[in-house]
Amino acid sequence: MAANNSTQLDPKKTLQEIEEKFEMFQILNEEGTIVNEEANPNLSDEELVELMSRMVYTRILDQRSISLNRQGRLGFYAPTAGQEASQLASQFALEKEDFILPGYRDVPQIVWHGLPLWQAFLFSRGHFMGNQIPEGVNVFPPQIIIGAQFIQAAGVALGMQKRGKKAIAITYTGDGGSSQGDFYEGINFAGAFRVPAVFIVQNNQYAISTPRELQTAAKTIAQKGIAAGIPSVLVDGMDPLAVYAVTKDARDRAINGEGPTLIETVCYRYGPHTMAGDDPTRYRTSETDSAWEKRDPLVRFRTYLEGKGLWNEEKEAEVIEKAKEEIKDAIKKADSAPKQKVTDLINIMYDENPYNLDEQLAYYTEKESK
Structure with missing residues (x-):
């Protein structure tokens, strides 16, 4: 059985100590009054x-x-x-x-x-x-x-x-x-x-x-x-x-x-x-x-x-x-x-289009020209 002494493991206490260190930092309160003059930028x-x-x-x-x-x-x-x-x-x-x-x-x-x-x-x-x-x-x-x-x-x-x-x-x-x-x-x-x-x-x-x-x-x-x-x-x-x-x-x-x-x-x-x-x-x-x-x-x-x-x-x-x-x-x-077109999106996607996008570009270029 573990010894019951001051060095006993207490992870919950460690968590609580960390959480308690996080206090809300405030300079100007809800009433518009400075409450932390030293921190005032x-x-x-x-x-x-x-x-x-x-x-x-x-x-x-x-x-x-x-x-x-x-x-x-x-x-x-x-x-x-x-x-x-x-x-x-x-x-x-x-x-x-x-x-x-x-x-x-x-x-x-x-x-x-x-x-x-x-x-x-x-x-x-x-x-x-x-x-x-x-x-x-x-x-x-x-x-x-x-x-x-x-x-x-x-x-x-x-x-x-x-x-x-x-x-x-x-x-x-x-x-x-x-x-x-x-x-x-x-x-x-x-x-x-x-x-x-x-x-x-x-x-x-x-x-x-x-x-x-x-x-x-x-x-x-x-x-x-x-x-x-x-x-x-x-x-x-x-x-x-x-x-x-x-x-x-x-x-x-x-x-x-x-x-x-x-x-x-x-x-x-x-x-x-x-x-x-x-x-x-x-x-x-x-x-x-x-x-x-x-x-x-x-x-x-x-x-x-x-x-x-x-x-x-x-x-x-x-x-x-x-x-x-x-x-x-x-x-x-x-x-x-200008109204956005499919060809606009294809043309700005890559510096050099892969073949499948070139095929789509040709298709939509023709479609948009009609």
């Missing part, structure tokens, strides 16, 4: 206003995109309202040379990183021009395969490391994506090679209709990075200052050769998973929605900036009007794109 007044402007703009973009989808003028669309701080404050901490590998909900980040909005609309429609990234814009097309971007980001970051680039690869997925095999393979590879990558899991509480607590027994998603030997952070994903601070810190460490970081941003999506038939009222209560609405990233950041005399209704109205005009122009430009 050194953002200028102009930068604070710019970040708020992007968040307001993106909320309008989300509303218009939902409307356009219902009108049949957009195709696939995943709503973003509620995740503006998680998405935009993390992108705000990047430099132009950094690469973003987005999931399908992460269109706002790549738009603010340089992808023209009209091309983002074409991506939603499934048009190949939506994936023709302009030169100098360091983004990948949004990944539809859940979690696959984590493996890709590890590879991109390794390439940067090999070339001596002072830049990072950053990628995003949801809490559902953290249950995929690609998630584990990506962070394990990145940790083993100490590549300059930042992995962000936007824990918006649901993988479509599956609540986060039914996906994993882990108390946090952040703690999963520990198994890969990489620093991991749990952050209030509806606090833009906290998200910016942890992303900036992760980026700085990555370019200094300290390897990757896993960041879990705890947030909420106010709308459905996508506009393809999901009904969140079937698996979420109005009480839950109301509780999260009180944590709205725009409300708390607005309150904070108004208290500093940096924001008011007039300024917000200007941003909203600008967003509406630019969205109107972008959808008009997307509408003017």
Whole structure:
């Protein structure tokens, strides 16, 4: 019989000790008050206003995109309202040379990183021009395969490391994506090679209709990075200052050769998973929605900036009007794109076509000429 002493094996205690170390990092609370002044990032007044402007703009973009989808003028669309701080404050901490590998909900980040909005609309429609990234814009097309971007980001970051680039690869997925095999393979590879990558899991509480607590027994998603030997952070994903601070810190460490970081941003999506038939009222209560609405990233950041005399209704109205005009122009430009043809897809697939595609190209060239 095993001896009952202080060195007795206790794996449950070890797990509990690890989980208890993951406390929620927050700077700006739900009332718009700074609660962690020492961690407050050194953002200028102009930068604070710019970040708020992007968040307001993106909320309008989300509303218009939902409307356009219902009108049949957009195709696939995943709503973003509620995740503006998680998405935009993390992108705000990047430099132009950094690469973003987005999931399908992460269109706002790549738009603010340089992808023209009209091309983002074409991506939603499934048009190949939506994936023709302009030169100098360091983004990948949004990944539809859940979690696959984590493996890709590890590879991109390794390439940067090999070339001596002072830049990072950053990628995003949801809490559902953290249950995929690609998630584990990506962070394990990145940790083993100490590549300059930042992995962000936007824990918006649901993988479509599956609540986060039914996906994993882990108390946090952040703690999963520990198994890969990489620093991991749990952050209030509806606090833009906290998200910016942890992303900036992760980026700085990555370019200094300290390897990757896993960041879990705890947030909420106010709308459905996508506009393809999901009904969140079937698996979420109005009480839950109301509780999260009180944590709205725009409300708390607005309150904070108004208290500093940096924001008011007039300024917000200007941003909203600008967003509406630019969205109107972008959808008009997307509408003017040439109709996609089968021959277009074949011609851009390979530098030199295999014989079977040459046969198909000849067939569709003749068919489209009639």
